[in-house]
Amino acid sequence: MRDIPAETVLPPQPRAYHGVNWAGLQTLYVREVRRFFKVGMQTLAAPVVTALLYMLVFVVAVGGGREVHGVPYGAFVAPGLVMMQVLGNAFANSSSSLLQAKFNGLMGDFMTPPLSPVELLVGFGAGAATRGIFVGAIAFAAVIPFAGFHLAQPWAVVYFGLGAAMIMGFLGIMAGLWSEKFDHMAAVTNFVIMPMTFLSGTFYLVEKLPEPFRSASHYNPIFYLIDGFRYGFIGRAESSLAVGAALTAVLTLALGWGCLWMFRVGYKIKT
Numbered sequence: 001m002r003d004i005p006a007e008t009v010l011p012p013q014p015r016a017y018h019g020v021n022w023a024g025l026q027t028l029y030v031r032e033v034r035r036f037f038k039v040g041m042q043t044l045a046a047p048v049v050t051a052l053l054y055m056l057v058f059v060v061a062v063g064g065g066r067e068v069h070g071v072p073y074g075a076f077v078a079p080g081l082v083m084m085q086v087l088g089n090a091f092a093n094s095s096s097s098l099l100q101a102k103f104n105g106l107m108g109d110f111m112t113p114p115l116s117p118v119e120l121l122v123g124f125g126a127g128a129a130t131r132g133i134f135v136g137a138i139a140f141a142a143v144i145p146f147a148g149f150h151l152a153q154p155w156a157v158v159y160f161g162l163g164a165a166m167i168m169g170f171l172g173i174m175a176g177l178w179s180e181k182f183d184h185m186a187a188v189t190n191f192v193i194m195p196m197t198f199l200s201g202t203f204y205l206v207e208k209l210p211e212p213f214r215s216a217s218h219y220n221p222i223f224y225l226i227d228g229f230r231y232g233f234i235g236r237a238e239s240s241l242a243v244g245a246a247l248t249a250v251l252t253l254a255l256g257w258g259c260l261w262m263f264r265v266g267y268k269i270k271t
Contacts, residue, residue, distance in 0.1 A: 025119045028110075032127025036093055043092075044135060047085045051139040054081050055146045058203055068205060069236040078140075078147035079230040080202035085139040086161060087222065090132030090168035091175070091193060094124045098176030099185055107269055117263035121173070121256065128169030129162065136161060156232030156241070163248035164225040170255035177262050177269065196222045206238055221247055 036043040059074040068076040101107050110120060151157060171193075179185045199213075200206075200223040206214060217223050224244035231237040237244075261267075 021114055021116070021119055024113050024115045025123055027113075028115065028120070028123030029126050029130075032093065032097060032124060033130055035097060035127075036089075036131045043089065043131065044138060047089060047135050048139055048142045051081045051085055051143055052146075055143055059146060069234060071234045071236075072148070074147045075234060076230070077203055078143045079233045080200075080226050081143060082136050082140045083161070083164060083226045083229045084197055084202060086132040086136035086164050087168045087197060087225070088132075088193070089135040090128045090165045091172040091189075093131040094128035094169050094172035095176040095179070095185060095188075096172075097124065097127075098173065099179050099182065102176075102180070102268075103182070111266075111269060117260050120263045121170075121260050124173050125166060125169045125256070125259070128172055129165035132165035132168060133161065136165075151233060152235035153232045156228055158232075159245065160225055160228035160232065160248060163252055164229070167221075167225070167248070167251050167255060170252070170259050173259045174255065174262065177259075177267050180268070196220055200226050201238065202226055221251055224248065 055074065055078065058077055066073040101109065115123070175185060175188045179188070199217060200220050201217065206217045206223060208214075209217060218239065224239055224247050227237050227239045228241060228244040228248070231241060263269075
């Protein structure tokens with residue numbers, strides 16, 4: 001091998017990152033958080049108005065003086081409404097971020113920086129979970145005057161709330177990578193996410209449903225998320241908490257692995 005003359009200029013070598021690229025990961029996470037803060041009226045104020053309208057319709061007009069599980073109907077419905085905001089906003093944040101980047105031809109902004117698939121997963125997932133939890137907290141503060149509930153089991157609120165935010169954030173990543181146009185995303189939202197959310201016992205007891213709908217509801221993972229989250233407030237659950245906790249952990253790991261695989265192979269990113 002010949003020696004390279006001293007005057008020869010070598011091309012710049014790619015920068016090597018050993019371990020975690022903390023600077024890149026932080027930048028991606030901050031970007032995802034700033035995205036929904038820039039349109040606060042749409043991402044923060046609108047969900048609160050929606051939750052209050054649901055409270056007005058179902059509690060004032062429908063619930064009346066009813067009690068469910070020994071608590072006022074408002075206290076029963078409110079945790080489900082908060083969880084609905086967590087689920088919907090976590091999904092919307094990651095899915096819209098990736099779909100808009102694909103639609104505008106900006107996927108290179110994520111692929112060019114030295115970010116590993118794990119760092120992309122954490123950045124998008126944590127950003128989506130942050131939006132879901134933040135909006136859920138605001139919705140919780142808004143419905144407190146109408147519900148009057150208290151924390152019976154704080155661990156359940158934290159576990160199922162955080163688990164739901166991560167699950168829907170990962171599901172949003174998968175939907176955003178899979179979708180090629182906004183119609184695809186609308187189909188996932190309208191025919192998968194929304195029916196599973198409304199048929200999960202948010203406004204009623206699943207045990208009151210006739211068969212086969214009562215049995216089918218127990219195969220809906222969102223039912224376990226809402227039921228576990230509600231248990232944290234009222235201290236009563238329709239399903240097995242052990243099953244719900246295990247299912248939450250399994251779904252989080254499985255969907256996280258699925259997103260990681262999609263980033264590793266460049267699923268609909270490098271095409």
